[in-house]
Amino acid sequence: MDPISKRQKPLEESKKMEESEEEEDRLSRLPSSIIGHILSFLPTKQAMATSVLSTKWKHLWKSISNLDFDDWFVTKHPHNISTTRSVRSFEKKLFIDFVYQVLLLRNVWDMNKFRLKYINKSSASHINAWVATALSRKVRELDLFINNADGNILRLPGDLFISTTLVLLSLRLTTRVSLNVPNLVSLNSLKILHLHSVGFSDEDTLHRLISSCHVLDDLSIQDCLWRNTGVVNISSSSLKSLIMKTMFIDDKCKIVLNTPNLQHLVYHNLLKGGYLWDNLNSLVKASIRLTLYSTAKARDRVVKLAVSQLVEGVSGVQRLYLNGDSMEAVQLWCCSLPEFHNLTYLELGHIKGVSWKLLPDLLGTSRQLQTLVFEDLSTVGDENHQLHWYPPEKVPSCLLLHLKVIEIRKFRGERDELKLAKYFLKNANVLKKLIIHPTVSKESEVCKELLMLPRGSKTCQVDFI
Structure with a gap:
């Protein structure tokens, strides 16, 4: 290294140290109330550790308004079952003492x-x-x-x-x-x-x-x-x-909801004995993810009324998610679907087997539908590995008048998937976008074929994401 470079190196290091000190001073010059507010967003142990930075910082942590205690951060291995009993006992005491110490040393009341x-x-x-x-x-x-x-x-x-x-x-x-x-x-x-x-x-x-x-x-x-x-x-x-x-x-327990101002409902559960959901007039968004077992599928008389009550309870929503088991339950036990008169967004989970038979009825009773999303069209686990999609004899009115966006996620390029896309492209007269999330190359033959399918809407675009 030449003499000039040797002289430049300590100068550069000195400059970096000065810049670092300036940044630290800039933070320290903030009002104590603001620094305390910033420290409130840290785990309490980390906030307390700032007391060693300078004399000013020594007591700032005591004014924090948020206390966050986690034995993972305070002790070395609180959840390790291989740790000896004596070590666990010591670390337990360490954490307990730490919490008491913080509570005693805080200098603000609220x-x-x-x-x-x-x-x-x-x-x-x-x-x-x-x-x-x-x-x-x-x-x-x-x-x-x-x-x-x-x-x-x-x-x-x-x-x-x-x-x-x-x-x-x-x-x-x-x-x-x-x-x-x-x-x-x-x-x-x-x-x-x-x-x-x-x-x-x-x-x-x-x-x-x-x-x-x-x-x-x-x-x-x-x-x-x-x-x-x-x-x-x-x-x-x-x-x-x-x-x-x-x-x-x-399983026979009934779930009663009396929530007239409820807007968002998530129900992910086993099918139960009854759903008295009569007062959901304000409901805007619902996610129904049922889990069916083989024993549940055999109890036709027990669950028939329950499924009808559940569907009726969410029939007024604007946005709805149904998983495959929910669709299967409705298909098996719900004699007739109610009108989904407000529904504009419908997202469907992995549809399998008889669940496909429900889709035409869902579309027929969702006259205002504008967005339709398929989460997964995989045929894995289906009998004969086929989509059980049979187009309705009459095109649903939502396709003719309102449906603007269709999204197909996990598009694998199977022939049955192409058949489904072909039907929607042909019959959705006001469709603006068909959004495809392919798991195959966008340059594959099936993706190219999809782009060439006839479209009922002159303004429809096919987008690969």
């Missing part, structure tokens, strides 16, 4: 968010003490993901159920133990309630909890278990979004 993810086995007394502290600080968002394997009933502080400031409550457990909900519940500010892997000892517990939330807007129930329950009753005049996934209840 708290915006308290998030706790604690997968290590823990004493309920510590969790309740932390939750009680958060509630006493008028916390607005409470997010708990805890290991509750030690007991059959989860007993949270009574103040949780009479909070006047709580806006969001998310509770996720590692086992489906029963949630102890007191008789007196008053959550007048709660807008979002998410329950995951929670147990209910009777049919009144959830109803009592929901009916006390007078401004509840968003309810999510996933992987929850009901014991001694014949009816799951969800009644709320304020609820706008409802998610129900994998509900562990008896």
